Amino acid sequence: MQGLNTRFQIYYEQRIKHVQNHLYEFGINDTETSMHEFRLELKKLLSILKFLRKIYPKSNFKKQINILEKIFLIAGEIREFQLLVKWLENNELTDFRFNYFPNSVLQKNMYDLSIQIDHIKYDFGVLMQDAQSFVLGTNKILIDQYLIDLNARIEKKISKNCTEQEWHEIRKLIKRKIYAANWKEDIQDSNFAHFQKLQELIGQWHDAEVMINTLTLKKSLFIKDIEMQKSYSFAIDKLNQSLLSRNKKVVEWLGKSGIFI
Numbered sequence: 001m002q003g004l005n006t007r008f009q010i011y012y013e014q015r016i017k018h019v020q021n022h023l024y025e026f027g028i029n030d031t032e033t034s035m036h037e038f039r040l041e042l043k044k045l046l047s048i049l050k051f052l053r054k055i056y057p058k059s060n061f062k063k064q065i066n067i068l069e070k071i072f073l074i075a076g077e078i079r080e081f082q083l084l085v086k087w088l089e090n091n092e093l094t095d096f097r098f099n100y101f102p103n104s105v106l107q108k109n110m111y112d113l114s115i116q117i118d119h120i121k122y123d124f125g126v127l128m129q130d131a132q133s134f135v136l137g138t139n140k141i142l143i144d145q146y147l148i149d150l151n152a153r154i155e156k157k158i159s160k161n162c163t164e165q166e167w168h169e170i171r172k173l174i175k176r177k178i179y180a181a182n183w184k185e186d187i188q189d190s191n192f193a194h195f196q197k198l199q200e201l202i203g204q205w206h207d208a209e210v211m212i213n214t215l216t217l218k219k220s221l222f223i224k225d226i227e228m229q230k231s232y233s234f235a236i237d238k239l240n241q242s243l244l245s246r247n248k249k250v251v252e253w254l255g256k257s258g259i260f261i
Helices: 007-025 030-057 062-090 096-102 101-119 129-137 140-156 164-181 192-217 225-255
Strands: none
Touching: 007 030, 007 129, 007 192, 030 062, 030 140, 030 164, 030 192, 062 096, 062 101, 062 192, 096 225, 164 192, 192 225
């Protein structure tokens, strides 16, 4: 892209480059860390497209958003599987892990993701060209207003007695705020670090909840296997303890800013 002269334009170009690198490197470096970084770059790029769609209602980024969200969803399933497998192995539940979470599941998800990636990686630059002119035409005032709107939505949600069911939505709003703040030359927000920590704590709580739900779905498969039932009960008990601990940290962090739930 020629003539980059704003933080937003530079940020957008960086996201295009980083996502494209991940698309081409897929299959070469598929570690848990690389999958997390890939999803993070997808989220950052999606946040830009959804912002542009909001401020330019007549624009049409449906195709780009749908494609990226499909890849993001499959990549998310892979990362959740990787996190659970790592947790089971760290807690010496290797037999349970290989019986009910074999590598073939991960391989199937990897294959599904590779199909989606192959569909777009060679044409990714062309696919994203439609957004380029809108990025170039977006000024600081529009970004400032977007951040004001996000702050208002976050404040509204956390100033009331929000439930656990609302925490994930709060986290998504905070992450949009964090991404959007990087579109500006300066970040003037005294609560920025607080919200960064809050979304991290909610993310850790959510990871534990997802692992519990995934294990619970497998419960009927080993109803006649006493040893596997013992492993399941051990895992569920330990994860529930972790969930309660992480829940407490979220509540405490909300309370630090005078918000009571």
